[in-house]
Amino acid sequence: MIFNRLKQQDLGLLFAVITLIGIGLVVLYTVTSSNQTGISTTFQKQLLYGFIGVIFMGIAAIFSPRVHYTFAYLFYIVSCLLLLGVLLWGDETKGAARWIDLGLFSFQPSEPAKIALVLVLARYVTDKKYDPRKPLHIMGTIAVTFIPLTLVLLQPDLGTSIVFAAILLAMLVAIGTPFSYLLLMITPICAALASVNTIVLLIYIIVIILFAWGMHMRMGMLILLIIANLVISLGTPELWNQLKPYQKNRLISFVNPEADPKGSGYQVIQSKVAIGSGGFSGKGLGRGSQTQLKFLPEQHTDFIFSVIGEEFGLIGATGVLALLFWVVYRGFHAALRTKGKYSALICIGLSIIITVHIFINIGMTIGIMPVTGLPLPFLSYGGSFLWTIMISVGLILGVGRRWKEYTP
């Protein structure tokens, strides 16, 4: 019976996931264990997390989408309460309160909140009354997203809030929100980035206006767009001053990591050196000098991809990238095949979570994204995140194997 069950599953996706966790464990073993200290507790913990993660994935796959469709709002409310709780009672590490101590272990409520947001948005927009053309309805999705986003931003956790924003955007695109509304939402963010330089900002505003004009946007919409852009771009310098110094440093060092090579740019430089020096075929497992001599920081968490790049070279990095892409691809594939609108949307949302993590994390290690502290799915050390991703895969599997059924 178990075999029959397994046969129904997306075996390719399962294989990719298990392989990626295996690679993560091997790399973790080489960077944390040595002949002197023996097998590290870090490795043992992650091995345990992996097993638990597989069980969670299985459980998530068992349930029909109908189940979480029903409980989506409940999940969402519980998640928001946990996020509020972590703000009030959480442990502070590195100037950010992200953890809840549950005695046996501690976990980050922002991780399951990602899933909860996907579920609640999917549920909200699949409501029969939802009209993607009504601004009020769009405002609803924004409001739903902004509650957890604000709570996470207050921790402060810039990376996770970017993930939340990405989920919202993906859902709106998937549900068929008119392009002009999307433009109205995205452009202020670009305006914020452009506000660092007055000339850049001016050019940007002109480009936006010409673009909107060319699309024959309605006049009211156009004025709204311009006002939104102006307000945000003028308000950004104020907001900048509100950022924590380490956040500012990370953003600055993203723009120019060599500006402070021993400070916040250090991580990115060392990571680029590690990956670049790996070359085509890498230095070999356990032979990466950047890794083994500890020049590479956070090598078992945020910068684990740098270890892969250094020790396995372009071949290994491409292989890992291909496996990660396969996972995402199967997510979208499930979304396309399923008959339920809600089911499709959660597959898209969950795949977007995985994609955004991959892009931001790997982008950070190769110097095209700022250091935001987002881990790499399946590979980075850490229980809460691994489980979140495993549950996401489980939910995708749950949708995928029911593609013939009529689900919400």
Added chain:
Amino acid sequence: MLGGISLIAFLFLWIRLYQLQIIQSDKFQARSEANSVRVVEELPGRTLICDRNGRVLVENRPSYSLSLIPYEAKRNPHTISELSIILSRPQSELQALTQNKGLPSYQPVKLARDIDFHTLAAFKAREFHLAGVSYHFDPKRFYPYSVAPHTLGYIAEISESEKKKFPSRKTGDIVGKSGIERQYEDILAGRKGYHYMIVNALGQITGEIEDKYIPPRRGGKLYLTIDLDLQILAEKLLAGKRGAVVALDPRNGEILAIASAPKYDPEVFTGVLRSDDWQKLQNNPDVPLLHRAIQSGYPPASTFKMVTMTAGIEEGLVDEEYRHDCPGYYRLGRIYHCFKRDGHGELTPIEAIEQSCDAFFYKLGHQLGVEKIAHYMKIFGFGSKTGVDIDNEIAGIVPDKQYLDKRYGAGKWSKGLAINISIGQGEILVTPLQLAQYCGILAMKGLKARPQLFLEMHQGNGEVFQSKPEITHIDIKPATFEVLRSGMRLVLSGEDGTAKWLDDPRWHLAGKTGTAQNPHGDDHALFVGFAPFEDPVIAVAVIVENVGFGSTHAAPIAVELMTRYLEISEVPQIVAEEEPADSTGDSASDI
């Protein structure tokens, strides 16, 4: 659409990976190596310096110094406070050392040189808590006999200006600063070896890339021409005086002894030079740092008379028949006194040298004029550097027409100056080394050898370099030398010789005394000499400042040095009673 965006995102990541790992791979590989490989120098140990018989004059003693990488100190603030306790120096002082002038912060800075074993042990005990601190072996010179500090020179940390001279050296390296140490820096320093150490991000050494190791080329032994026994004796004889002694082998220019007094303790410059020691040496009125044998100019006084005589004979003014009746003075406009006020009576040229009659040379000088005297001075090597192989040698002064015109204005100087010059007084300045070379030329009848200190270099790998004597012959007739040398022999052997009580029955010695009048104080005593008379093996010049007569203060030093050297080198002694039978025979008949 979203799937498409995801695919593009993945492709974007992959393109960037390709760029880093393939296109820019070389650049990052180099940086990765620079990150983790630290080059550690292995000092070769400086070449030993020996005397001509292999006795070690300068050797090496182990010395340890402590360095700190400023960047590590910044990361670990406790380092400075712990070092402050270990070195018993204030934190502020150490802090100041780490904040250095524009050097990269990962370049180690020397905190302390020549630390004692107690300090080293205290550091070793805490080594693993002090990231970025390391100790190094430094060459420290040790002088078993404490001889010839001026000539051997000293070593110290390289200065900015010296880096141009030695482009392969860098800050913190030790180089020769003076004397032999500077002259032969290239061969004395050997060549550094390099270890390629693997370090981790904390700067701790975790291993070595052994196939990249370059061993140092160790220095061997540098043999100097100096004879330690003679050098010690020379310094002993000059002890408590101011002056200089040079003894050389006239056949090849090898310097057997070269001493300057007062001397200083060479140990002052090893280890850390304390500023009060330096001040004491700098401010001493006797200028102990001055190498008088090559850096001080003296009037040669009567030791110069052989030059005037040479000019006289070569210019045809004097021959064997020439006689001068000395009334005790010479008159030219005014009275020039001979040192013997009641006169020498009638003298042959040889007797004039023997008895050092001033009046004889006054007349000769007057007839010759400054230009002719200057011409012959230059032939004997005066007025230019001898080219000895240590630096800061001075050329001295030859008062030729050009010089006097410059000094007094063209034509404004009296022809009478030649009279003073003829007896080695006045504007003439010569170094003791030039005098010794001059004496060697007289001893060898015209063979002129460049004085040198380098004898042999024995490389660590067994190679041997030998010095070649640089010898020229000066253009003076052999007959002239007969007169000059006979006169010098009579100075010691003649009845009226100015140093006759110093003659040694075992060998025939020859020489010339000199007493230089000095407007600033007592007279300088001088002596030049060579021995044995027949086949000279040593030529000596002695100058003692402000003591009086050359015959009583300089000649005994020179004679003791010459006889000691003849003893050491076992030069055959003459048969007794052969002494009066001199080559000229003149002295006997003149009694």
